[in-house]
Amino acid sequence: MFEFEVGDAYERERALRHEREMQSEDEERRHDDMALQARTAYLRMRLGDFYISNGKVTRAIGEYKRAVKMDGNNAVFRTRLGDSYLLKGLLDQAMAQYRKAIRVDPELPDPRISLGDLYRRFGMNVQALDQYAVAVRGDPSRAYYRFKLADTLQAMGRLEDALEQMLATVALAPEDPYYRFRLGDLYLKLGRVAEATEELAAAAQRAPHDSYYLMRYAIACLATGRIVQAVDALREAVRMEPHNRCYLVLLADAYAEAGLEDEAARLLERAGELDSYEMEFVGRRRLELTRAENDFAGAA
Numbered sequence: 001m002f003e004f005e006v007g008d009a010y011e012r013e014r015a016l017r018h019e020r021e022m023q024s025e026d027e028e029r030r031h032d033d034m035a036l037q038a039r040t041a042y043l044r045m046r047l048g049d050f051y052i053s054n055g056k057v058t059r060a061i062g063e064y065k066r067a068v069k070m071d072g073n074n075a076v077f078r079t080r081l082g083d084s085y086l087l088k089g090l091l092d093q094a095m096a097q098y099r100k101a102i103r104v105d106p107e108l109p110d111p112r113i114s115l116g117d118l119y120r121r122f123g124m125n126v127q128a129l130d131q132y133a134v135a136v137r138g139d140p141s142r143a144y145y146r147f148k149l150a151d152t153l154q155a156m157g158r159l160e161d162a163l164e165q166m167l168a169t170v171a172l173a174p175e176d177p178y179y180r181f182r183l184g185d186l187y188l189k190l191g192r193v194a195e196a197t198e199e200l201a202a203a204a205q206r207a208p209h210d211s212y213y214l215m216r217y218a219i220a221c222l223a224t225g226r227i228v229q230a231v232d233a234l235r236e237a238v239r240m241e242p243h244n245r246c247y248l249v250l251l252a253d254a255y256a257e258a259g260l261e262d263e264a265a266r267l268l269e270r271a272g273e274l275d276s277y278e279m280e281f282v283g284r285r286r287l288e289l290t291r292a293e294n295d296f297a298g299a300a
Contacts (some may be wrong), residue, residue, distance in 0.1 A: 013060035041070035045077055048084065057087045060241075075105035080116055094118060109135035113148060125156050145184070159190055177207035181216070188288065191295035193223050204233070211237040215247060218254065219285055223292030227258045245271040246281045255285070 048063035063079035071077060083098030095118055101111035116131035132148040139145060150165035166183045173179055184199030200217040207213055214237040221230035234251040241247060252267035274282065 013258045041074065041077065044070070045080055048080060050180075052084060052087070054198040059085055060084045061088070064283065073104050075101040075108045075111060078104065079108070079114060081109040082111065086114070086118065091118065091121070105137050106134075109138045109142070109145060112138070113145065116148060116152075120152065120155075125152050128152050129156070140174060143169045143179065146172060147179060150182075150186075154186060154189075159186065162186060163190065175206060177210065177213065180206060183215055184216070184220070188220065188292060190289075190300070193220060193292045193296040193299070196220050196292070197224055197226070209240065211240040211244070211247070215250065218250070219289050222254060222257060222293060223296050227254065230254045231258060238257055245274055246285075247279050249274065249282050250285060253289075261290075263270075 030106055032182040044067035046249045048060040048067065051057070051060035052061060056158050060083045061081065064077060064084055064131060067074070067077040068081055078097045078101035082094040082101065085091075085094035085097060095115065098111045098115040098118065101108065102115070105111075112131040116128040119125070119128035119131065129149065129152050130144070132145060132152060134140045135145045136142075136149055146165050147168040149167055150162045153159075153162035153165060163186055166179070166186055169177075170183050177276050180199050181203035184196045187193070187196035187199060197217070197220040200213065200220050202211040204210070204217045214233045218230040218233035218237070221227070221233065231251070234247060234254050237249045238244065248271035252264040252271070255261075255264035255267065
């Protein structure tokens with residue numbers, strides 16, 4: 001009787017041990033299956049990225065949708081799918097994916113930025129601002145997110161608030177010429193011409209092959225009485241784009257400002273008659289110069 005009881009207990013223990021081993025193996029298999037599915041979904045996303053980079057948006061949508069089907073709780077997959085819908089002009093589908101991504105991961109900046117951009121398409125600047133603000137809180141070190149805030153605030157006419165964010169943007173990415181240029185342009189709108197000139201000069205220095213930056217810097221120089229610097233900048237812009245008739249006319253204006261009437265006349269003859277677009281472009285620059293001159297004189 002004693003031996004039977006011992007054997008019975010042994011069999012029960014062995015059965016329990018076997019059951020635990022089977023459960024452990026099942027758990028390992030489930031873990032492996034989940035890992036394989038996650039890797040496969042990630043590869044689907046990467047394949048979608050490849051198609052996007054090659055302009056095959058429809059194929060990309062198919063791959064992103066497969067990734068989402070495998071893992072609907074991955075906010076990155078849903079954001080990619082939303083971005084691809086946006087490229088196809090499917091705005092409602094894009095917005096739905098961004099919102100689902102945000103529900104999955106409210107702190108992820110990417111869907112916030114994408115949804116904010118979509119809101120701006122509809123002129124919903126207040127809603128866009130809310131999304132950008134969440135993205136900035138999630139990653140305050142990203143200059144691009146700060147710029148999104150600044151750009152939206154400027155579009156809303158909140159120029160002082162925009163300046164605060166634009167200064168933060170430049171502080172995070174001081175070597176980016178576009179951010180420097182936008183800061184200079186904002187300073188001009190605020191009537192702070194001397195500071196605008198410094199930032200536009202910084203933009204031109206960091207992008208020496210960008211004639212537009214040079215031209216805008218030259219306008220600021222004219223407004224602050226730096227005629228030699230303005231002429232030099234415009235001559236360099238003309239050298240880069242010798243057939244740009246707008247630049248020729250603006251350089252003629254600078255020569256006239258310097259009292260070089262004959263040189264100005266020769267440039268105007270070389271430029272010839274401007275078309276309506278060119279006349280509008282030159283008119284905007286001349287109006288900008290007049291306003292900047294008045295602002296600079298008022299600040300003196």
